[in-house]
Amino acid sequence: MQKLQKIIRQLFESKIEIHVLFIIFFLVSFFLPPLINNLPVDKIIHVVAYALFLLVCIYIGRWCSRRWLLQNKFSRLLFFMPVSLAVLSFTGIIGLKILTSNNVLSMTITALFFVFLFFFLGFFLSVTRNTVLRQINEAENLQQQKEMELELLRSQLSPHFLFNTLNNLYGLSITQHQKIPGLLLKLSDLLRYSVYESKESFVSLKNEVAYIETYIELEKIRIGEKLSYEANIYKENIESNQIAPLLLMVFVENAFKHSKNTYGQTIDIRIDLSLMNDTLYFTVRNQYIDGANKIKDFKKTGIGISTTLKRLELLYPQKYVLDTKKVNGYYEVKLQLNLK
Helix, strand or coil, rough: CHHHHHHHHHCCCCCCCCHHHHHHHHHHHHHHHHHHCCCCCHHHHHHHHHHHHHHHHHHHHHHHHHHHHCCCCCHHHHHHHHHHHHHHHHHHHHHHHHHHHCCCCCCHHHHHHHCCCHHHHHHHHHHHHHHHHEEEEEEHHHHHHHHHHHHHHHHHHHHHHHHHHHHHHHHHHCCCCCHHHHHHHHHHHHHHHHHHHHCCCCHHHHHHHHHHHHHHHHHHHHHHHHHHEEEECCCCCCCCEEEECCCCCHHHHHHHHHHCCCCCEEEEEEEEEEEEEEEEEEEEEEEECCCCCCCCCCCHCCCHHHHHHHHHHHHCCCCCEEEEEEEEEEEEEEEEEEEE
């Protein structure tokens, strides 16, 4: 799409080249028929001369459009357009009288037809060109704005996971320092993905799932037997689909973060992921505190969630359904996402 926009822009913005090609094509189209029909040289010259006159009609119409219509000078346009058409019509009638021997009425109607046709052809070509260029500019500006916003969101997201993980490591280094070596190995895998893969607009769904599984392994080491974890991840066809990096990970990390604050002896988390007809079905379920410290509104829970919601709107407009609900002490997030 961007390549097509670039080609169209170059075509419409090339001034001298496009005009030279148009004039040559226009004159040749008038010159060839009389030449093929073996008309006398003087007639061919008259036809080409009239073709030049019609070119003048086109460019005067174009000039009126650019000079007054596109600059919203309607009063001047209403004055100069009739004047231009009157002068061109008179000139066209005189020129056609030289070329043909038709009666005056027929010749006048023909001349007026050609003058008005080619004048407004130039007029509307100018309007169309301006409209197309404006639409291309708007599309390019929107695309640049979208890319800048996505880049900003990605730059916020990677440090977000790093800071959260380092905070967890700091706590464990004091209470359970023997777990640190295993956690560091898992952390290196996570950082490799979040630093390098997250720079891409889209990554393999297989890699995103592998990243989630690595993160969960890290949490298993950190939490230990207190973690009650169940996963139903169907990996069929995930290699052939792509997804925005760290999109699903945010919901998993958010579930672990809020489950840690529960009063129970175990941290209960369930993750379901399946793919059907290029549509991803992703569910994360975790305990939450129903009381004074209950979980905040989903859309107001930290930078990770807020950036993910913005990314969904930018990358998958009208292609996703996100539902949240609280049932019997559990908080559930369901994401249905069209990956195509």
